[in-house]
Amino acid sequence: MSQFKVAIVGAGPAGYFAAQALQNSQTDDMKFEIDMLERLPTPWGLVRTGVAPDHPKIKTVAKVFEKVAAEPGFRLFGNVELGTDVTIEQLRDIYDVVILATGSALGRKLGIPGEDLYGSISAADFVPWYNGHPDFTSLEVPLDGEVAVVIGAGNVAMDCARILAINPEELDTTDTANHALAALHKSAIRTVHIAARRGAEHAAFTAPELRDLPKLEHTDVFLRADDVAAAQARAESAGEIEKELRSNLEAMKLIAETTPAGRDRSLHLNFLLAPKEIVGKDRVEGITFSINRMDGDKVIDTGETHTISCSLVISAIGYHALPLAGVPENSGKVKNADGRVDGNLYVVGWAKRGPSGVIGTNKSDAADVVKLAIEDLGTPKGKGSIDDILPAGHQIISQEKWSRINAAEVAAGEVLGKPRLKEVERSKLITLGQE
Ligand code: NAP
Numbered sequence: 001m002s003q004f005k006v007a008i009v010g011a012g013p014a015g016y017f018a019a020q021a022l023q024n025s026q027t028d029d030m031k032f033e034i035d036m037l038e039r040l041p042t043p044w045g046l047v048r049t050g051v052a053p054d055h056p057k058i059k060t061v062a063k064v065f066e067k068v069a070a071e072p073g074f075r076l077f078g079n080v081e082l083g084t085d086v087t088i089e090q091l092r093d094i095y096d097v098v099i100l101a102t103g104s105a106l107g108r109k110l111g112i113p114g115e116d117l118y119g120s121i122s123a124a125d126f127v128p129w130y131n132g133h134p135d136f137t138s139l140e141v142p143l144d145g146e147v148a149v150v151i152g153a154g155n156v157a158m159d160c161a162r163i164l165a166i167n168p169e170e171l172d173t174t175d176t177a178n179h180a181l182a183a184l185h186k187s188a189i190r191t192v193h194i195a196a197r198r199g200a201e202h203a204a205f206t207a208p209e210l211r212d213l214p215k216l217e218h219t220d221v222f223l224r225a226d227d228v229a230a231a232q233a234r235a236e237s238a239g240e241i242e243k244e245l246r247s248n249l250e251a252m253k254l255i256a257e258t259t260p261a262g263r264d265r266s267l268h269l270n271f272l273l274a275p276k277e278i279v280g281k282d283r284v285e286g287i288t289f290s291i292n293r294m295d296g297d298k299v300i301d302t303g304e305t306h307t308i309s310c311s312l313v314i315s316a317i318g319y320h321a322l323p324l325a326g327v328p329e330n331s332g333k334v335k336n337a338d339g340r341v342d343g344n345l346y347v348v349g350w351a352k353r354g355p356s357g358v359i360g361t362n363k364s365d366a367a368d369v370v371k372l373a374i375e376d377l378g379t380p381k382g383k384g385s386i387d388d389i390l391p392a393g394h395q396i397i398s399q400e401k402w403s404r405i406n407a408a409e410v411a412a413g414e415v416l417g418k419p420r421l422k423e424v425e426r427s428k429l430i431t432l433g434q435e
């Protein structure tokens with residue numbers, strides 16, 4: 001029987017699905033010992049720090065992750081960072097296979113004037129702020145103005161816009177980080193605009209997220225019926241409309257047809273607005289867009305502009321991977337061929353294919369890469385152990401310690417009617433793990 005040692009770097013969905021695929025591939029002749037490394041003291045990646053708190057159903061996938069973690073041969077090494085605590089070269093020596101599942105942590109830049117003004121924030125910072133990621137607790141999010149603009153037509157833009165536009169009381173029973181919840185309760189924002197640079201037929205929102213919008217209890221959602229009709233006409237003239245787009249257009253039509261209830265909170269979906277400049281002296285005072293028009297599939301700048309006065313701009317226009325020492329990079333991803341990087345190094349998830357797909361997409365993606373890694377396996381060659389590299393006294397968050405943190409957070413949330421009360425300070429998380 002051959003026993004192979006595998007390191008998975010990153011305890012997000014892609015990492016857990018890779019571990020699951022390895023576990024499912026075991027035979028009487030081939031077993032895997034899996035060490036999962038995670039820089040934070042808490043695992044679950046975007047399920048903890050990305051998924052919107054008002055979408056708790058999506059987070060139930062964490063049960064699958066915990067099942068994977070409970071399997072024999074699985075060890076969690078939380079609070080262990082690649083590049084700081086261990087190097088990629090060390091991992092490649094110790095393990096037979098190293099799988100990177102490090103995601104895409106950095107927000108893409110708009111590259112327009114005014115982007116660095118106070119009040120212009122990337123969704124890559126705003127989302128972890130409201131989700132209690134320890135590195136983003138001190139982010140300054142000016143919520144003192146009445147209007148906010150979110151750039152992008154994807155589900156992240158939708159999450160950001162919804163969090164800003166709903167009545168914060170709707171978040172009281174969620175696991176929104178306490179600091180964010182307190183700030184949102186004081187927020188003066190009442191109007192939120194989403195700005196998409198192309199027509200509605202090209203929006204990257206998905207239908208379930210769009211269908212949720214008319215159900216918001218305290219927020220009117222506006223979308224011009226003309227925008228949907230024009231998008232539908234353009235899509236039809238290009239040929240048969242695919243199922244997903246049809247579903248999206250139907251969901252948008254429903255929003256356009258919903259009569260506003262005259263609530264003081266509103267969310268507006270705008271199309272054909274390309275960000276040109278964020279304006280303001282010392283802080284964001286507005287954003288100017290080039291008005292586009294569609295010519296078939298082509299986007300044409302009409303030369304006209306439109307300015308929205310606002311005090312907060314969130315750009316949600318995609319992500320790229322954090323560069324890792326000793327790992328080749330290409331266009332914001334780890335350079336790879338179907339998940340193979342080189343030698344015994346592999347990559348899965350967003351770090352492999354870029355920031356696309358829903359959480360479940362990572363399951364088949366990871367299984368495909370694990371299949372290749374298994375095909376490449378020779379005989380076990382890994383030497384030594386990660387325990388010998390980490391300095392004595394390094395606070396490793398093992399699965400047992402994480403279970404204590406998890407239980408403590410759930411218990412603290414229970415008395416408040418929340419699924420959990422997140423601890424957001426690294427040192428306190430580490431202490432919770434010891435208790
Ligand atoms: P996304 O779906 O790729 O959307 C990015 C948006 O940014 C697109 O509309 C894109 O427009 C726009 N954009 C890019 N560059 C721009 C620029 N310079 N100016 C203006 N707009 C620009 O990315 P995402 O929203 O970050 O989401 C990432 C993935 O996570 C997606 O697969 C998403 O579905 C998933 N996700 C899912 C959920 C959920 O299931 N509830 C929640 C959050 C995220 P163009 O198309 O014109 O380039």
